[in-house]
Amino acid sequence: MLMRSAFHLASTRGGNARLSIFVFHRVLPTPDPLFPAEVDVAAFDRMLGWICRWFRVVPLAEAIDQMRRGDLPARAAAITFDDGYADNLTHALPILQRHGASATLFVATGFLDGGRMWNDTVIESVRRTPLAQLDLSAIGLGVIATGTIAEKRQAIDYLIPRTKHLPPDSRQAQVAAIANASQAMLPDDLMMRSDQLQAWHRAGMGVGAHTVTHPILATTELDSARQEMADSKTQLEALLGERIGLFAYPNGKPEQDYRSEHARLAAELGFDAAVATVWGVAKRDSDVFQLPRFTPWDRTKYRFGLRLLQNLLSS
Template identity: 60%
Template sequence: MSFVLRSLFQALSPAGDGARLSVLIFHRVLPAPDPLFPDEVDARRFDALCGWLADWFNVLPLDEAVVRLNAGTLPARAACISFDDGYADNYSVALPILQRHGLPATFFIATGFLDGGRMWNDTLIESVRLSGKLKLDLSGLQDALGEDLGQHALGDMIGRRTALSRLIERVKYLPPESRLACVNAIAERAEVSPPNDLMMSSGEVRALRRAGMQIGAHTVSHPILAKLDANRAADEVARSRDALQALLGERVGLFAYPNGKPGTDYLPDVHPRLVRELGFDAAVSTHWAVARRGDDAFQIPRFTPWDRGRLKFGMRLANNLIRGDPRSAAARANY
């Protein structure tokens, strides 16, 4: 099976001018499966994925891959691995697995959450996870559309999953200050004090870099850039870069758009130009596709894998390569 899949990737992702770069995106690698998020990647599953990637692809550091893609010197079956946000398990769980397989990765850090910070979604998630209530009454709190958040049953794990899937989407697009106030209010209603050890420390970010991994910027507070005015968007991007450069003592040239959906989370005609003007070399989105020579280096697409089986995982990667083929009707339909 490995030979067949490797041959398929060789055909779909040749070397040179016709090369296609697959960039995978991860967020967390949990020590053990999470019953609240059964599809979240855990250590055992990530170890298997890394083994498959090492077998099938030429995995490169992202900055090198971007330069070689634009120069037409990318190898066949080229791929990169990336992580967003800066979770502590990226260092404690993912790094040893990456090292064992000899794979490089790029970690995009939202700098405002280092050293004991917590992202808004984790405040929400941990409030629902840890609450002892059977019903969470959020009446009076409003979502991004101004609609009441209402009541949510927490009697079992299915109910908690359902509550989270609804609440995350409804709260996500609130302005940053309103979003933070909302999730803090949810924690109070849930009668929960969420943990403050979910994100990396500054020392762990430095240790990732010493281990040969790349570090990129991901704003300070992980806002939806499309919802910010130009000055505030520039400040979020620049301050995250400056904080990381001060922390690492070196230039940071890579950036990831928070959430990363073009047209929804960032504006393709505004923010790539902003990131370029701030001196970055490349930026990544979460649009599903592959990058080809001549594509915008400030809107590199990424792909989110989720299949557990080797064949399904491989075929989904192959399908993403096919979708990235400009000759494909399916590719045109997906843009």
């Protein structure tokens, strides 16, 4: 009750209300030795229980409408997932339903039906390689040890930052070279199939656009960025049979991953709002095309609550 009272004082209702938007990605069935901090079903169940006890969880589109009108409830929060992982349906959805909570899934449409995110190609190449080291000298990344869990983790931490912000074509070429060098059998079931996304939507959950191939928009030609944003919207509308009004910027850091011109694009393309990944809370005077979100990660109730309260009071 003490924590809930603190959130109530920090986020009153009406015109001065604050909206906390949480962002998650995967919900794994069991802990991942390579990524022990990644959210699994047990951790997500605990986190969602705390969130639902302390906040009033509202569908994101509804919360944004309420915020614009000035009648957002006290302790308002929305839950989002990025990318379109299949485990959002198989593992996260039952937990959401059990807690009576809603969530919005931002989908990179190019990876539906057997596709794979570029970062997952890198991760799974390192995870599944039968080799004790990867020779990536041909692409200027040297020879990287991959024989142990610790070495695999170091290899991933080395490769992801050196790949993320490359121009799309260069990034794709580098990822393909890493995959080829690994000699690994890579999975094709990490992302949702179209029928799984439809099942998510039929369950009453929200869906938003997240581009087609998840490029870093700041490193993408503006016309290509427009196409990525527009095509993801139209593809989802065709698949789900309803208008898509929300957009999430890939990676989502302002000026680093997207710029103000991409926020203007979102408005021009007919989106109602767009979300980033900068910490903070949304308020009535916030730019609805650059709404902040943040990821809570602490695993104990006390620290988790303090992290949420710190974010709520940050702006």
